[in-house]
Amino acid sequence: MEILKPTDENISRAAEAIKAGRLVAMPTETVYGLGANAYDPIALARIFEAKRRPHFDPLIVHIADMATVSLLAQPPGSTARLLMAAFWPGPLTLVMPKKAIVPDIATSGLPTVAIRFPSHPVARALIERSTGAVAAPSANPFGYLSPTRAEHVAEQLGDRVDFILDGGRCEVGVESTVVDVSSGNPVILRTGGLTLERLREVVGDIELRDWSAGAPTSPGQLPHHYAPRSTLHLVPLGGLARAKPASGAAAIFFSNATRRNSGAAAGLFAVTRCLSPSGDTVEAAAALFDLLHEMDAFAYTEIWAERVPDEGIGRAVNDRLYKASMK
Ligand code: AMP
Ligand code: MG
Numbered sequence: 001m002e003i004l005k006p007t008d009e010n011i012s013r014a015a016e017a018i019k020a021g022r023l024v025a026m027p028t029e030t031v032y033g034l035g036a037n038a039y040d041p042i043a044l045a046r047i048f049e050a051k052r053r054p055h056f057d058p059l060i061v062h063i064a065d066m067a068t069v070s071l072l073a074q075p076p077g078s079t080a081r082l083l084m085a086a087f088w089p090g091p092l093t094l095v096m097p098k099k100a101i102v103p104d105i106a107t108s109g110l111p112t113v114a115i116r117f118p119s120h121p122v123a124r125a126l127i128e129r130s131t132g133a134v135a136a137p138s139a140n141p142f143g144y145l146s147p148t149r150a151e152h153v154a155e156q157l158g159d160r161v162d163f164i165l166d167g168g169r170c171e172v173g174v175e176s177t178v179v180d181v182s183s184g185n186p187v188i189l190r191t192g193g194l195t196l197e198r199l200r201e202v203v204g205d206i207e208l209r210d211w212s213a214g215a216p217t218s219p220g221q222l223p224h225h226y227a228p229r230s231t232l233h234l235v236p237l238g239g240l241a242r243a244k245p246a247s248g249a250a251a252i253f254f255s256n257a258t259r260r261n262s263g264a265a266a267g268l269f270a271v272t273r274c275l276s277p278s279g280d281t282v283e284a285a286a287a288l289f290d291l292l293h294e295m296d297a298f299a300y301t302e303i304w305a306e307r308v309p310d311e312g313i314g315r316a317v318n319d320r321l322y323k324a325s326m327k
Contacts, residue, residue, distance in 0.1 A: 015129035027167025033136030089119035091193025173286035255279035281314035
């Protein structure tokens, strides 16, 4: 494994590696992705092996221009076209009926393919210079915290990845929003970097299929995911005031205000941190995985976290915290 600065020359080197069927971790605006040539089933098999990812969990194919959609998927309907025009490039993944060129291993045998056009310049350059379609799940072992820095990838995957392009810290910090536009009305399969509110501005009402109410509706929407090694106890916003932590536990507050309001309870923790001192959900999303990685390195006996406000990108933060808390 080699960590590369994202110079022109290094991006080209990494692109050659993709073409040769190797794995390259790339920075995106959401989290780091573990990329491979989306047209090469053997390269895709390496992703599953490197991540120890179950084969029923399909990959997102990353593209770098709108025209590639027609190579991978059936012609998009009007809703899909609206969403593409409004939010691509950006943290939105669209699930569409696939074409035969997309290997079954990329879609776990489903008749649909998940496609995203990232905005990160390094990801875009890597995709453009390699094969134009790079499948990339988050660059972490299956079930574990998503990486928001190159070091997280290096620590977690080591020599299971050939190159890591170091683009610094990811700006959004949580994964893309996944919207199924493969039939009839659009359905949100996973909350993420693009908010429900912004989606509604463009397509009106949109169903949020909350898998936690029942069985997962999409492969990979497993209840246990994004988890640190320490047990994570999740409580409602403001609920840390009633926490009963073990000694040596860490607390994650939403903001300075909620920490202050928790009164004496904050003193029961070995360490307390705030996702966003000023109480901003966007800042909280960007800080989430970074902070969890940091806390995991210290191996606190437990991590206690409170939910953040359930609005905007706060929904995606709560989804990740909830899944991290499931055993
Ligand atoms: P990630 O692990 O961040 O790469 O996210 C991939 C997720 O996108 C999967 O776990 C699924 O939840 C979703 N996904 C990918 N492809 C499809 C598909 N064809 N149909 C439904 N959901 C999909
Ligand atoms: Mg993932």
